[in-house]
Structure formats: structure tokens, C-alpha cells
Amino acid sequence: MPNSARSRTRSRRSGRSHLLIPALLAALLGSAIPAGTALAATPTPPAANSAPAPQPSTTDPAPEPTVSEPTAPEPSAPTEPTPTADPTDTTAPCPALPLAPIGKPGDAVRQVTIESQGTACLTVTVERPGTHRLLIDGSHDTYPRLYAGEDEVTCQDWQYKDAWCDLAAGRYTLKLTNHDWSEARNEVALVPLMATAPGDCPAVPGTGYATAPATGTGAGPLGVVCHSFTAAPGERITTELRRVTSGDSFAWISDATGRRLCVERNQDGSEGCVLPEGTEGHRVYAVVGDQENGSPDAPYTLKVRRLSDPAGCAVVAPSVYGTAPDRAGPATGCKTFTPSVSGRYDVRSVDEEGYRGNVSVYHRDGTYACRSYEGFCTLTAGTAYTVLTDDAVQVFGRTSTEGCVSGVALAVAHRGTFSAPGEVDCLNLPLPQGAHLAVQSDLSTDIKVYDATGAEQCLYTTNLWDATCTLGGTAPYRLTVVDEDPTEGGDGYGLVVHRTDVPSACPAFTAAEFAANPARSVVRTGNGVFAGCLTIPATAHSASELFQIAKGAGGSSAEAVVVDAKGRVSCEIRNYYGTFSVCDLTPGLAHTVLVQGRDLPAETPLTRHDVTSTARGCVTTPAVAVGGPSTGGVPSAPGTFRCHRVTTSAAGDTLHLDARDTNDSVRLMALDAKGDAVCDYFAKGCAVTGSAA
Known part of the structure; x- marks a missing residue:
């Protein structure tokens, strides 16, 4: 709890009639998708047996009206225009629009110029x-709008x-309407x-993952490139078109009729296109936009893969803790594995540098077994699963202990070494169910704790070093260790496991008097030391104490x-x-102070003061009547507390407390005889009552 919040909380609960004892005066110095492309999600295509389109005309269409001067005045603000009706001009027939071939459209492209709010037509x-x-x-x-005679033809994705x-x-007649205020x-x-x-x-070349991708060059935004492939209805097919240079591209799957078989994103969230029954002559069409220099010859590669019952995948085995990631097998972009035990699994990819990534896992039919954002996968023994990656794949059963190291001693530094980037180490913990756990580390690793069933523990702790983890679930327990940043530091790591619900054997932490140079305990780090601990004996503390931590030599950060x-x-x-912070200490119990530092040469000094009625080193300071002289003094060094024991003649007196100095750097915090804060550290003075001494 922040100091100010802690003080306010105690102030609210201290509704007693004691006078402020003691008062502490602290001398602390203040310090967008391009138009004309179909790259967004698209609605489901109409079924093959949907209602037929309007029948086209067999005679020449009537000439398209042209546009005269607009009758409405120009708008004063750039609001969305409303199309106006076109006056009739029967002099110009609609030009013909030839059908373009697959590939570059050549001279089958028509260019039109349309006045604002006007319409052009093509036959x-x-x-x-x-x-x-x-x-x-x-x-x-x-x-655009397309007409068969007077009837408008319904097409897919007009909105794009x-x-x-x-x-x-x-x-047919194609009408193009310009809704802009300027010529189009x-x-x-x-x-x-x-x-x-x-x-x-x-x-x-094929739909197996070991086959080479197809290559080609684009035909620009007005051309369609095509690649055929062999597959059977019911198979789940994925496509991956990659441009060599930057730019737009969009691919889709059709059958011999040209009908688009699947939308860009499936409604059930699954990947790929399941080829419908009754389809044949499957092919991938794509629109590949121009290069940055305007050339339509944009090179690309195209992979067409069968995700259901995939072929050409490398086979990987379930992983063992303490071993390097398995990078054997060809880099086909596909890995398969078969668990030997049913249950929860952690499945991750590991790149060459050792960074671990989340991956999706697929069933044999190409549907998801688990998504990359899920915490774990529930898998069935004897069933083959697929992961799409060229990186190494690690598959750890949550209940597996193969490769785990035993013999970890409590409150003693354990050192380990990763044999290769991406390795996961495992340590068996000598702790029973219900034990309170803290793990200090050199902060170079990511540590997780599991019980015997694979359920993760300590999920709601802020940090493993802060002693807020209580082991639940089923014993025995183990922790896994992963290099947090493989590119920094060496391949070794260190950690210390503490059981915090039993007395510790750490060095003693002696209480200090309020003085200019109070006694301090120092935790030293560096040369492989990254943490420390101190013990407060059960008979050597009060019910409320003021704890301080500072940066000493080396200036390294630390927490306690x-x-x-x-x-x-x-x-x-x-x-x-x-x-x-003012901390409540449990009467009759020893306390441990865990200090989490860094493996850097540094000193971290810590101080504790009794702040109850038995506080040592306080200066007795009688209260004076309003208008009387203030008590003066010289502030201590920044960060050092001084204590005044304020006295008065009657418990019912109200005392107004404040501290001032020329630099406005001195702060006041007042506590009652039990050590509860009654005056906030950040307040500009306060009024208290309830005690005569």
C-alpha cells in the first residue's frame, strides 16, 4: 500500500482520544484499406441453387443519359453528396466493354471520365x-450497378x-456513378x-507442405492471375500468397464455374476453405496490385496447402525438460506430434535465437484443437496434431516431470545453465500443500509453478518474490524456468526458493533508534549474488514499525x-x-524481510524503527498555546527521520501539528501510541486529539 494511502487508512480507523505519540518529522527532499479492392471480410457467397440473376437483354441497350450542369448549388461544407437525376441525352450510345482474359487484361480495359454526380455506362x-x-x-x-434490361443484377461485394x-x-449494361464533388x-x-x-x-506443384510454392507475376489491379490445384470435396485448403515487393493482393478459391467457394474469414473462426461437395476444377484466383513504380509485373509466391490430413510435415516428439529444442526435420512450415498421455499441454514454437512463441494446434481435419492465445491445449493420447511453423516446436505435458531436477534446497541459491537457446528447465519443489512460497531470481528468467495435475499455481501473485503465493491444488509441485531474453547475458541463471510460513535462518535485522545516523542493515549484491534476506526475532519488534530502504553504493534498484x-x-x-512504509508486525512471531536485488555490485541499506509508545530516540516536545513559540531544529540528511514525542496537559486537548522550513522540503507524519498514522505524510499540517503524552 502506498505510504499516503496507508496513513489515510490508519487515520480513519484511529478514532481514539489519545494524543499524538510520537510525531515523526521527515527531512525528505522533494524530488485504411484502399478503395477498389476486396480485402475486407466478405459475406457468404450464394449457394449454387440460389435464385437466378435477371435475364440479360438480347437487344442493344438504350443510350445512357449524360450529365448537364448541376441544378443544385455547390455545398458550403464537405458533406456526403446526394446523386441528382441525369437529364436525357440520346445522342451517345454506351461504349462496349470487352471481356478480359485471365492474366493481363490488355486492351480489354476501358477508361471512363465522369462528372460530379454523373453516370457513365458501358455495354x-x-x-x-x-x-x-x-x-x-x-x-x-x-x-457500379449492373443491369439486365431494366432489372439490376445482384452481385457479391458491391459495397467494395x-x-x-x-x-x-x-x-448487360454497366452504370458507373460518381458520388464525388469533382470529376472522376x-x-x-x-x-x-x-x-x-x-x-x-x-x-x-502440389498441396503437400513439402512441395515448392508456385511463382508468378501479377497482372495489376485490373487483372486476375490463376493457378489450378488438385483436391477433393471435403478437404480443407489454405492459400498463402506473398508478394516479393510491397503492395496489395487478394486471393480466393473457385471451382470450374468460377464461383467463389469460401469467404475470406469463416464464420466459425476456422482456417482455410472446406471444398464443397459437387465441386471440381478447383483453382486459386488472385488480384495482385501494381508495384510502387506502377509496373503490374509484381512477383509473388503462392502456397496451396491441404490442412486436413496434411502431407509433408516434419514429425516431432513430446519434449523433455532440460534438453535443447528439437530442430531436426525439414523446414516445410508444418510439424505434427502425437501425445502419449491425454491431458493439458504447453505447445510453443522456438526460433533460432531461443524466443518462444504461441502457436495454434490443429486437429487432423484442420479445425482448431487450441488457439495461440489460449493458455494450454487439452489433447488426446494417440491422436496426431498439427502445428504450422518452421521453428522448433516444444510440446510439454503439464503433468510431465521427465527431466525435472530434485534436491533444491530452501533459502539457498540454486544455479542452472541452459544447454541451448529456448531450453526449458524444471525443478521439483520440496514443499507441501498449503505452504507459502517466494522465489527470488536474477530476473533473467520467466518462472512458473505447477502442481501434480498440471494446474498453474501463484496465478494471482504480483511477483513470485513478494511471498504472496500459497500452494494449492495437489502436491508435489515443480517450477519451470525459461530464459526471458535469450539475447541478453549468458546462458546461466540463479534463483532462491523460500518457504515463508516458517521461521527463517537469515541474518538478524536490528532495530534502530531515531538519530542522525541510525543503525542500518545492508544487503550486498553482485558477483553472482542477486538477493538477500533478514530476520526479525519474535521478541525483538513492536506491533508497528517504520521500514526504510535506500540505494547505497552502486545505486542498484531493489525491493523488499x-x-x-x-x-x-x-x-x-x-x-x-x-x-x-509503516508496517503492522504480528506480536509473538518472527518476521523475515526478503530483499530482491540485481546481480550488480551494489549495497542496499535497510532501517527499521519502532513507532509505538516505546519508540527510542524521540525528543520530548511539549505542546504550546496558540501563538506560542515553535520548536526549532536542524533537519537531518535527506531520507532520515527524526522523532518528537509531543506532550500536553490534558487528553482532550486538540493539537495542531505542522512542520515548515525555508525550502519546503520537510514533511510531517504523526502516529498514535499504537503506531497508527493519524496525520498523513503528504498533508500540510493536521489536527489530532486523544492523549496527554
């Missing part, structure tokens, strides 16, 4: 029924302007996606926690923030 003749991809590039506020349209053979310039292409469409569609022999934590202090 399209569809030769064979099937799905066509409409692509629009250029001005962002141009929106590029759309998939299932079209019958015949003639756009290019348009319509690409048939059926297997019978002209253009190249080379096959990928005070805990009694039954494991109850009294308070925490840090030498960089909250450097002192």
Missing part, C-alpha cells in the same frame, strides 16, 4: 454463363465495388472466371517484502518508489 456481352469478376480502379467515389457476378449469356477517372475490366475462360492457369512466520505479508518497500 457487356457475356458469351458463356458463369461467374465474372468486375474490377474498378481509380477514383474512390465511383460506384470490385464484385463477383454470376451471369447468364447475353447483353476510372478504369474498368470484367474477367470471366470459368475454366473455359481464355488465359493461362498453371497448376501448383516483510512477512511473518505464518506467511502473512506486512508490507513492501522499494528503493526507487515508496521507499518507506
Whole structure:
């Protein structure tokens, strides 16, 4: 608890009629996705047996009206415009829009210029029924509509302007409306996606993870590239298209009719596209945008993989503590493993530097067994699972103790060494159920504690060193150790395990009198020492004491926690923030002070003072009447407390306490005879009553 909050809490509960005893005067010095692409989530495509599109016209469409001068005045603010009706001009027919081949569209692209709030039109003749991809590039506020005669054709993803349209053979009219306040310039292409469409569609080398990716060059934002692959209905297929240079790209899976088979993100959150029954002639189509220099020839690679019943994966075995990560096997991007015991598992990837990452684990059918953000995986013995990564994979059963080290002594430094980056070490703990645990370390490792069932312990502790962990679950217990930052320091680590609900054998921590140079206990670190501890005997403390911690020689950061022999934590202090605290100590029990430092050459001095009626070193200071002289003095060194025992003639007197100096650096904190704070350290004076001495 921060000092000010602690003082306020005690002040509220100290509604007694004692006079302030003692009063402590502290001399402390103050100190966006681009338009025209379909890169966002898309709605589920209509089923193959959905209602047919309106039948196209077999005659030439009526000429498209052109735009005259707008009749509405220009708006005064840039609000969303409302399209105006087009006056009729029968002089210009709609130009023809040829169908573009697969690959580069060539001269099948049409460019249109549209005035503000105006509409342009193009005619399209569809030769064979099937799905066509409409692509629009250029001005962002141009929106298309496709008509078969007077009936509008419903396409997928109109809201993204590029759309998939299932079209019958015949003639259509494409209308493009500019909703911007300025003139729009756009290019348009319509690409048939059926297997019978002209253009190249080379096959990928295979869908196994060991096969090489397909390669190609893009066709720009108005072209569609194609790669065919062999797969059966019901298989779950993933695609990964990577550009060599930066830029936009979007890929999807279709069948021989050109119909898009799966949306970009599955509603159930699963990965990949499960090929529907009755489909054949599967292929991957993609739109690969221009390079930064405007060239459409953007090189890319394409992986098409079967996630269900995957082929070409490297096989890994369950991991053993204290051994290097298994990096054997080819780097195919896929690993499989089979647990020998059912239960909870930690599954992680480990890169070459030793950094461990979360991964998703897949069932044999390609669905998730667990996601990367989940704390653990519940897996079944004898069942094969898949992980998609080129890094090493570690699979640790939560109940496994294979490779764990026994013989860890309490309150004694244990030193270990990682044999390779990413190794996980395990130490068996000699502690029973219900024991209070604290673990000090050199702060280079990440430490977790588990019980015999694999349930993680100490989940709600702030830090393992602060003695707030009580072991629950089922004994025996063990802790795992992982290098927190493999790129820093060496491959060794150190830790100290304490049981805090029993008396300790640490060096004695002697109480100090209030004085200019009070007695201090010093914890020294460096040369492999990173922590220390001190003991307060059961008969050598009061019920309330003021604890201080400071930075000594070396100036290294440190923290300390005070805990009694039954494991109850009294308070925490840090030498960089909250450097002192008034702590309640349990009568009749010894206390331990655990000091967590760094493995750096440094000294950490600690001081404790009795702040009850038996405090030593206080100067008796009688209260004076209002208007009387103040008690003067010379402040001690910064960070040093001085004590005044304030007396008065009657317990009912109200005392007004304050401390002032020319630099406004002196602070006052007042406590009653029991050591409870009645005047806040940060208050500018206070009034107290209840005691004569």
C-alpha cells in the first residue's frame, strides 16, 4: 500500500482520544484499406441453387443519359453528396466493354471520365454463363450497378465495388456513378472466371507442405492471375500468397464455374476453405496490385496447402525438460506430434535465437484443437496434431516431470545453465500443500509453478518474490524456468526458493533508534549474488514499525517484502518508489524481510524503527498555546527521520501539528501510541486529539 494511502487508512480507523505519540518529522527532499479492392471480410457467397440473376437483354441497350450542369448549388461544407437525376441525352450510345482474359487484361480495359454526380455506362456481352469478376480502379467515389434490361443484377461485394457476378449469356449494361464533388477517372475490366475462360492457369506443384510454392507475376489491379490445384470435396485448403515487393493482393478459391467457394474469414473462426461437395476444377484466383513504380509485373509466391490430413510435415516428439529444442526435420512450415498421455499441454514454437512463441494446434481435419492465445491445449493420447511453423516446436505435458531436477534446497541459491537457446528447465519443489512460497531470481528468467495435475499455481501473485503465493491444488509441485531474453547475458541463471510460513535462518535485522545516523542493515549484491534476506526475532519488534530502504553504493534498484512466520505479508518497500512504509508486525512471531536485488555490485541499506509508545530516540516536545513559540531544529540528511514525542496537559486537548522550513522540503507524519498514522505524510499540517503524552 502506498505510504499516503496507508496513513489515510490508519487515520480513519484511529478514532481514539489519545494524543499524538510520537510525531515523526521527515527531512525528505522533494524530488485504411484502399478503395477498389476486396480485402475486407466478405459475406457468404450464394449457394449454387440460389435464385437466378435477371435475364440479360438480347437487344442493344438504350443510350445512357449524360450529365448537364448541376441544378443544385455547390455545398458550403464537405458533406456526403446526394446523386441528382441525369437529364436525357440520346445522342451517345454506351461504349462496349470487352471481356478480359485471365492474366493481363490488355486492351480489354476501358477508361471512363465522369462528372460530379454523373453516370457513365458501358455495354457487356457475356458469351458463356458463369461467374465474372468486375474490377474498378481509380477514383474512390465511383460506384457500379449492373443491369439486365431494366432489372439490376445482384452481385457479391458491391459495397467494395470490385464484385463477383454470376451471369447468364447475353447483353448487360454497366452504370458507373460518381458520388464525388469533382470529376472522376476510372478504369474498368470484367474477367470471366470459368475454366473455359481464355488465359493461362498453371497448376501448383502440389498441396503437400513439402512441395515448392508456385511463382508468378501479377497482372495489376485490373487483372486476375490463376493457378489450378488438385483436391477433393471435403478437404480443407489454405492459400498463402506473398508478394516479393510491397503492395496489395487478394486471393480466393473457385471451382470450374468460377464461383467463389469460401469467404475470406469463416464464420466459425476456422482456417482455410472446406471444398464443397459437387465441386471440381478447383483453382486459386488472385488480384495482385501494381508495384510502387506502377509496373503490374509484381512477383509473388503462392502456397496451396491441404490442412486436413496434411502431407509433408516434419514429425516431432513430446519434449523433455532440460534438453535443447528439437530442430531436426525439414523446414516445410508444418510439424505434427502425437501425445502419449491425454491431458493439458504447453505447445510453443522456438526460433533460432531461443524466443518462444504461441502457436495454434490443429486437429487432423484442420479445425482448431487450441488457439495461440489460449493458455494450454487439452489433447488426446494417440491422436496426431498439427502445428504450422518452421521453428522448433516444444510440446510439454503439464503433468510431465521427465527431466525435472530434485534436491533444491530452501533459502539457498540454486544455479542452472541452459544447454541451448529456448531450453526449458524444471525443478521439483520440496514443499507441501498449503505452504507459502517466494522465489527470488536474477530476473533473467520467466518462472512458473505447477502442481501434480498440471494446474498453474501463484496465478494471482504480483511477483513470485513478494511471498504472496500459497500452494494449492495437489502436491508435489515443480517450477519451470525459461530464459526471458535469450539475447541478453549468458546462458546461466540463479534463483532462491523460500518457504515463508516458517521461521527463517537469515541474518538478524536490528532495530534502530531515531538519530542522525541510525543503525542500518545492508544487503550486498553482485558477483553472482542477486538477493538477500533478514530476520526479525519474535521478541525483538513492536506491533508497528517504520521500514526504510535506500540505494547505497552502486545505486542498484531493489525491493523488499516483510512477512511473518505464518506467511502473512506486512508490507513492501522499494528503493526507487515508496521507499518507506509503516508496517503492522504480528506480536509473538518472527518476521523475515526478503530483499530482491540485481546481480550488480551494489549495497542496499535497510532501517527499521519502532513507532509505538516505546519508540527510542524521540525528543520530548511539549505542546504550546496558540501563538506560542515553535520548536526549532536542524533537519537531518535527506531520507532520515527524526522523532518528537509531543506532550500536553490534558487528553482532550486538540493539537495542531505542522512542520515548515525555508525550502519546503520537510514533511510531517504523526502516529498514535499504537503506531497508527493519524496525520498523513503528504498533508500540510493536521489536527489530532486523544492523549496527554
